[in-house]
Amino acid sequence: MPLKCGLCDKQAILKRPKTGDALCKECFFLAFEEEVHQTITDANLFIKGETVAIGASGGKDSTVLAYVMKALNERYAYNLNLVLLSVDEGITGYRDDSLESVKRNEIQYCLPLKIVSYELYGWTMDAIVKQIGLKNNCTFCGVFRRQALDRGALMLKVDKIVTGHNADDIAETVIMNVLRGDIGRLRRCTAITTGTDGALPRCKPFKYTYEKEIVMYAYFKKLDYFSTECIYSPNAYRGFARAYIKDLEKIRPSAIIDIIHSGESLSVKKEVKMPVQGVCVRCGYISSNTVCKACVLLEGLNKGRPRLGIGKTHKERLKMAEDLNEKGDSSINSQNFFENGQLDSFSEQSSQSGLSCCRSTTAGCSCQTSEICNDTAGIHSSVDQQKINSLAIDF
Amino acid sequence: MSIPITLEFSGGAELLFDRQKRHDINLPKQEYPWRIQELLPWIRDNILKERPELFLQGNTVRPGILVLVNDTDWELMGELEYNLQPNDRIIFISTLHGG
Numbered sequence: 001m002p003l004k005c006g007l008c009d010k011q012a013i014l015k016r017p018k019t020g021d022a023l024c025k026e027c028f029f030l031a032f033e034e035e036v037h038q039t040i041t042d043a044n045l046f047i048k049g050e051t052v053a054i055g056a057s058g059g060k061d062s063t064v065l066a067y068v069m070k071a072l073n074e075r076y077a078y079n080l081n082l083v084l085l086s087v088d089e090g091i092t093g094y095r096d097d098s099l100e101s102v103k104r105n106e107i108q109y110c111l112p113l114k115i116v117s118y119e120l121y122g123w124t125m126d127a128i129v130k131q132i133g134l135k136n137n138c139t140f141c142g143v144f145r146r147q148a149l150d151r152g153a154l155m156l157k158v159d160k161i162v163t164g165h166n167a168d169d170i171a172e173t174v175i176m177n178v179l180r181g182d183i184g185r186l187r188r189c190t191a192i193t194t195g196t197d198g199a200l201p202r203c204k205p206f207k208y209t210y211e212k213e214i215v216m217y218a219y220f221k222k223l224d225y226f227s228t229e230c231i232y233s234p235n236a237y238r239g240f241a242r243a244y245i246k247d248l249e250k251i252r253p254s255a256i257i258d259i260i261h262s263g264e265s266l267s268v269k270k271e272v273k274m275p276v277q278g279v280c281v282r283c284g285y286i287s288s289n290t291v292c293k294a295c296v297l298l299e300g301l302n303k304g305r306p307r308l309g310i311g312k313t314h315k316e317r318l319k320m321a322e323d324l325n326e327k328g329d330s331s332i333n334s335q336n337f338f339e340n341g342q343l344d345s346f347s348e349q350s351s352q353s354g355l356s357c358c359r360s361t362t363a364g365c366s367c368q369t370s371e372i373c374n375d376t377a378g379i380h381s382s383v384d385q386q387k388i389n390s391l392a393i394d395f
Numbered sequence: 396m397s398i399p400i401t402l403e404f405s406g407g408a409e410l411l412f413d414r415q416k417r418h419d420i421n422l423p424k425q426e427y428p429w430r431i432q433e434l435l436p437w438i439r440d441n442i443l444k445e446r447p448e449l450f451l452q453g454n455t456v457r458p459g460i461l462v463l464v465n466d467t468d469w470e471l472m473g474e475l476e477y478n479l480q481p482n483d484r485i486i487f488i489s490t491l492h493g494g
């Protein structure tokens with residue numbers, strides 16, 4: 001028969017994965033919320049008076065995040081102005097259903113909601129899949145969603161974005177970056193806040209929160225969330241890392257936190273060449289390449305060469321940079337890109353002065369595989385960064 | 396006498412059961428008590444519609460699927476060893492679908 005709560009006399013309902021403690025419902029709610037509060041205060045995530053956008057997908061993590069952020073904001077007088085921000089990828093039967101659950105959250109939690117559409121790129125995911133098929137479409141989904149969220153946040157003039165990434169997600173990402181040998185991302189992926197060098201910081205208040213507890217919290221609080229597989233097949237590579245993490249957790253639940261700590265303790269030798277963060281000459285988004293991944297993907301779609309930007313892009317990106325160089329003026333291209341975005345702040349594009357690839361200018365590129373080349377190596381630009389209204393990015 | 400119990404699948408686990416979340420079932424009478432250990436293959440053979448590997452791994456549920464016995468974490472109830480009682484409510488919640 002079930003145990004007693006370790007903190008009071010009631011019956012325990014859950015065994016906490018991190019500590020092994022058995023807690024009753026009330027004690028679990030409190031422990032869960034207090035830990036998130038602790039994470040927020042330890043890292044000084046927010047400043048009084050800030051406007052914070054909660055990246056809301058309608059799924060479990062962001063639904064629980066919105067609920068807990070609202071509760072803590074009131075309990076501890078963070079004095080934050082909270083808004084829900086969602087991205088509509090244009091996936092019939094998937095996103096429209098999950099957006100319904102975000103709209104219910106808007107009412108249930110009394111938080112204003114803003115939805116940004118992929119239409120801002122001139123493409124819906126449905127249209128993208130029609131062109132490129134079912135393979136690799138998650139590359140588009142992920143890259144576009146990340147940028148769309150930033151753009152929406154910019155329109156709302158928020159100070160920060162919080163996302164529902166939890167401890168399991170971060171441990172997964174650590175493992176993936178180890179397997180890919182991606183030192184640049186490995187160093188960044190355990191940071192609780194990223195993008196502080198740019199305009200829009202992103203924070204993860206659930207960085208140390210186990211997925212099991214998030215789901216149990218949602219269950220016992222009867223929170224309304226949406227759960228189904230993306231109809232355009234999930235990211236297979238992440239799927240393997242995910243299954244591996246869950247297997248580890250089964251054997252030793254602390255493994256998840258241990259992996260995050262390992263990632264945090266990692267230090268990179270000074271001699272290791274790290275990717276230089278610049279901004280995309282086309283759209284001004286933070287990128288370690290001349291042209292950001294979203295622009296490369298978009299270029300491929302618009303030119304009927306959708307494989308541009310997938311897999312081995314070194315060559316493709318070089319060619320694109322050359323094309324840009326010949327034209328000598330990137331603003332021609334950015335024109336149509338922002339027509340739909342209605343972002344005036346982007347209209348002032350860089351006066352870009354020549355491009356150089358790290359491969360041709362230095363002895364060797366630090367990257368080892370094509371996967372890494374996509375984002376951490378390749379071409380670096382000498383764009384006048386001051387002139388560009390830049391956006392922040394994390395990985 | 397058979398044992399009536401209620402099964403619930405959610406968090407995306409219901410996708411493997413024709414999207415049906417709640418199943419009221421009757422476990423046939425057997426000589427020994429029904430444990431969750433015997434319930435799992437019964438579910439696979441009787442109501443699971445597709446991809447059993449997404450529900451079971453070895454003789455237990457796939458890691459990442461949470462199990463509750465009458466609203467209590469099965470990790471506090473003996474997991475596979477738990478003896479099913481009439482009118483028990485067993486809930487399977489997938490954590491593997493979407494964030």
Ligand SMILES: [Zn+2]
Nearest residue numbers: 005008024027
């Ligand atoms: Zn208690």
Ligand SMILES: [Zn+2]
Nearest residue numbers: 138141230232
């Ligand atoms: Zn997808």
Ligand SMILES: [Zn+2]
Nearest residue numbers: 280283292295
């Ligand atoms: Zn760009």
